[in-house]
Amino acid sequence: MAGSRERACMNCKKITTGSECDNCGSTNLTTNYSGLIIIIDPEKSEIARELGLKKPGAYATKT
Numbered sequence: 001m002a003g004s005r006e007r008a009c010m011n012c013k014k015i016t017t018g019s020e021c022d023n024c025g026s027t028n029l030t031t032n033y034s035g036l037i038i039i040i041d042p043e044k045s046e047i048a049r050e051l052g053l054k055k056p057g058a059y060a061t062k063t
């Protein structure tokens, strides 16, 4: 795990360092994700719209 405590929510793909997702509250988290995108302005980001992301933050692209 190399010291990383970051996990991706299986539900909404948000990257979180806590024991539950700070976006949707799910505890269904995985360290086994690949890809990372940072959404700064969801309303102006085509990627965010494509993935259905509505809040700024870091998200996994694959879980």
Ligand SMILES: [Zn+2]
Pocket: 009, 010, 011, 012, 013, 014, 021, 022, 023, 024, 025, 026
């Ligand atoms: Zn979530």
